[in-house]
Amino acid sequence: MATPPDLQLVNLTKRYGTTTAVDAINHHFRAGVYACLLGPSGCGKSSTLRMIAGHESVSDGSVVLGGTDVSHLPPAKRGTAMMFQNYALFPHLSVTDNVAFSLKMKGVDTATRRKRAAEMLELVDMSAQAERLPAQLSGGQQQRVALARALITQPQVLLLDEPLSALDPFLRIRMRSELKKLQRELGITFIHVTHGQDEALALADEIVVMNNAVIEQSGAARDVFNAPRTDFVARFMGGHNVIALPHGGQVAVRSDRISLTDPSAGRLEGRIMTIEYQGTAVTLNVRATGDQDIAALIPEEQYFANPLTEGTAVGLTWEDVAMHSLHA
Numbered sequence: 663m664a665t666p667p668d669l670q671l672v673n674l675t676k677r678y679g680t681t682t683a684v685d686a687i688n689h690h691f692r693a694g695v696y697a698c699l700l701g702p703s704g705c706g707k708s709s710t711l712r713m714i715a716g717h718e719s720v721s722d723g724s725v726v727l728g729g730t731d732v733s734h735l736p737p738a739k740r741g742t743a744m745m746f747q748n749y750a751l752f753p754h755l756s757v758t759d760n761v762a763f764s765l766k767m768k769g770v771d772t773a774t775r776r777k778r779a780a781e782m783l784e785l786v787d788m789s790a791q792a793e794r795l796p797a798q799l800s801g802g803q804q805q806r807v808a809l810a811r812a813l814i815t816q817p818q819v820l821l822l823d824e825p826l827s828a829l830d831p832f833l834r835i836r837m838r839s840e841l842k843k844l845q846r847e848l849g850i851t852f853i854h855v856t857h858g859q860d861e862a863l864a865l866a867d868e869i870v871v872m873n874n875a876v877i878e879q880s881g882a883a884r885d886v887f888n889a890p891r892t893d894f895v896a897r898f899m900g901g902h903n904v905i906a907l908p909h910g911g912q913v914a915v916r917s918d919r920i921s922l923t924d925p926s927a928g929r930l931e932g933r934i935m936t937i938e939y940q941g942t943a944v945t946l947n948v949r950a951t952g953d954q955d956i957a958a959l960i961p962e963e964q965y966f967a968n969p970l971t972e973g974t975a976v977g978l979t980w981e982d983v984a985m986h987s988l989h990a
């Protein structure tokens with residue numbers, strides 16, 4: 663098999679009138695990576711994905727796949743395929759005909775189309791529903807059909823725009839592990855847009871965090887979570903406190919890395935405002951020096967060995983290695 667290609671975004675820019683939705687971003691996606699584009703609503707994730715797919719024109723810069731600039735090629739000629747948020751299935755076509763649709767457009771004969779569609783349906787475990795209409799399928803089944811339909815073109819890069827957002831929470835977790843398994847089996851690049859941090863952490867080899875039309879940070883999921891570089895990334899990834907130190911500077915410290923001590927023995931002093939039981943842990947929300955709210959996540963057993971009450975004065979401390987300096 664030929665080596666799968668890397669995908670590069672070079673100064674990629676999208677403007678809609680006076681709005682700059684994507685501002686000269688640069689990124690190199692290694693072939694075969696499962697990447698999540700993560701960020702809040704309106705940060706430019708979908709515009710980026712649509713430019714890679716060719717469903718949106720590029721205002722400036724380029725999309726380079728395997729060394730070839732594909733920025734101006736039509737979607738079907740790029741080696742990419744897109745799976746849309748609402749799946750966009752044709753309601754009057756059977757599952758098989760939906761999956762085979764792009765081959766029909768390419769003029770592939772009926773027998774070959776049906777054979778390839780059957781292979782794809784087997785891949786996503788939907789052979790038994792091949793002759794149904796989309797309306798006769800559950801949300802999870804429609805999603806599998808949409809996947810099969812995107813994969814039948816044998817893309818080198820599969821682009822997924824919020825692929826799990828239409829599913830209920832239980833199914834979302836099941837389908838996300840299936841997506842990951844499928845990506846491993848196929849060995850192609852998946853670029854998955856989401857605004858869910860949990861989803862990105864669970865799926866991604868690489869997380870690309872976007873904010874205000876630019877890439878704020880990218881890297882392995884664990885690195886982005888454990889060492890956020892900016893205040894925005896620390897807050898957006900969750901599980902962190904952004905702390906202004908008494909002698910200056912701003913750091914991120916994970917809530918589960920903060921421990922309580924005597925008021926005068928901590929790095930900061932504070933008072934417990936609220937105590938929330940969360941099953942495996944207890945969150946103590948502390949109002950600390952400088953009027954900052956800091957959350958400490960204490961394992962359940964440890965907390966109940968020495969329970970505290972709201973209003974108690976405490977010290978907050980953490981190890982040096984748990985502290986990451988933040989850039990503005």
Ligand SMILES: Nc1ncnc2c1ncn2[C@@H]1O[C@H](COP(=O)(O)OP(=O)(O)OP(=O)(O)O)[C@@H](O)[C@H]1O
Binds near residue numbers: 678701703705709710
């Ligand atoms: N067709 C369009 N015309 C004008 N402005 C647009 C268009 N599409 C997107 N925008 C604007 O560009 C910016 C980025 O939008 P985009 O859809 O890429 O963000 P997103 O991060 O995918 O958001 P969401 O998570 O809400 O889908 C937003 O300010 C949006 O209003």
